[in-house]
Amino acid sequence: MPADSRSFFSLSRRAILGAASAVPVAVGASSAEADAIVERCGQWLAADAEIDRLSLRWAELDHQAGTEKESLETRLKHLHQRQASGLEQIADMQAHDLRAVAGKLAVVANAAREYGGPIHDIVTDALRVLIGTASRKI
Numbered sequence: 001m002p003a004d005s006r007s008f009f010s011l012s013r014r015a016i017l018g019a020a021s022a023v024p025v026a027v028g029a030s031s032a033e034a035d036a037i038v039e040r041c042g043q044w045l046a047a048d049a050e051i052d053r054l055s056l057r058w059a060e061l062d063h064q065a066g067t068e069k070e071s072l073e074t075r076l077k078h079l080h081q082r083q084a085s086g087l088e089q090i091a092d093m094q095a096h097d098l099r100a101v102a103g104k105l106a107v108v109a110n111a112a113r114e115y116g117g118p119i120h121d122i123v124t125d126a127l128r129v130l131i132g133t134a135s136r137k138i
Helices: 003-011 013-027 032-060 066-092 098-112 117-137
Strands: none
Touching: 032 066, 032 098, 066 098, 098 117
């Protein structure tokens, strides 16, 4: 996997969503469906970021912090269930413009990041090109 593909996503969830929202401006598009997809993708990415944060906190705790660990485990279980449901909803939604496509690509890239490999690299590259194209048109 290219060294820059992991850092691309670990550094810029907000930038990805910001670029996804800028794509329709660049191409003159507007769509309520795209708004729904981008919103759902944003929720999924936010849950993903919270899972990362809580997982790191859980790993920092020692065995004496049992109550906080239990609380974190409960929250993580809820977030994983919410993400699984959200992923199914996103898959069922049809992307009709570049903004929705960017949102979906951001979700797939984040979902695939822990596995790495060519799928992650392909999606990361496609999203990078899409964001770059949109930013040049603004």
